[in-house]
Amino acid sequence: MAKIINLLFFMFMFVLGSCNNDVPEITIEKFIETSEHTILFDANGESKELFIYSNTEWKVTSSATWCNVSAAQGADTAQVVIAVDKNILAENRNAELWVEAETLQKITIEIRQSAADSLANNEEEEEEEE
Numbered sequence: 001m002a003k004i005i006n007l008l009f010f011m012f013m014f015v016l017g018s019c020n021n022d023v024p025e026i027t028i029e030k031f032i033e034t035s036e037h038t039i040l041f042d043a044n045g046e047s048k049e050l051f052i053y054s055n056t057e058w059k060v061t062s063s064a065t066w067c068n069v070s071a072a073q074g075a076d077t078a079q080v081v082i083a084v085d086k087n088i089l090a091e092n093r094n095a096e097l098w099v100e101a102e103t104l105q106k107i108t109i110e111i112r113q114s115a116a117d118s119l120a121n122n123e124e125e126e127e128e129e130e
Contacts, residue, residue, distance in 0.1 A: 030056045032101040034109060041113040045086035050109070053077050056101050064095035067111050082111070090117045 035051035052058060052074070059073040060080060070081040087093055097109040 028055065030054075030102065030104060032056065032058055032099065032104050032107065034099055034107050036109060037107075038110045038112065039082060041084045041111065043087040043114045043116045045084050047081050047083040050080050050082055050097075051077070052080060052099060054101055056104075058099060058101040061098050061100075062095060062111075063097075064093075064111070066093070066113075067095040067097070069097065084111065084113050086116075087113050088116050091115045 032052065032054040034053070035049075039048055039050070041048070052060075054076055057073070057075045060069045060071070062069060066085040066087075068083045068085075070083070071078065074080075082097070084095075092115045093113050095111040095113075097111060099107040099109065
């Protein structure tokens with residue numbers, strides 16, 4: 001009888017020892033999104049806000065020297081300011097901003113700015129109306 005009790009005791013200890021007491025690891029999925037995907041500017045040059053919603057580090061780069069971002073990099077959710085220089089050309093111009101975060105898909109934001117001649121035409125129309 002003592003042998004059976006000892007055998008049961010060792011079997012119980014073996015089963016108890018083989019139980020996995022690990023706490024499951026919680027994984028938070030990384031994400032990134034922006035408030036806009038296209039931003040329109042007039043020819044005068046101006047600044048507009050863009051919100052970056054994220055839970056990780058990110059960076060922003062511009063394809064054009066006339067389109068500037070207040071923060072080239074950051075982390076988590078943030079507001080950045082996009083400023084474009086005055087367009088003195090007689091044609092519309094476009095640029096792209098790229099928002100990237102680690103291994104996540106790159107977000108492309110299209111920047112469009114009106115031509116200088118459209119600014120002159122708008123001013124002439126306003127004068128004619130007065």
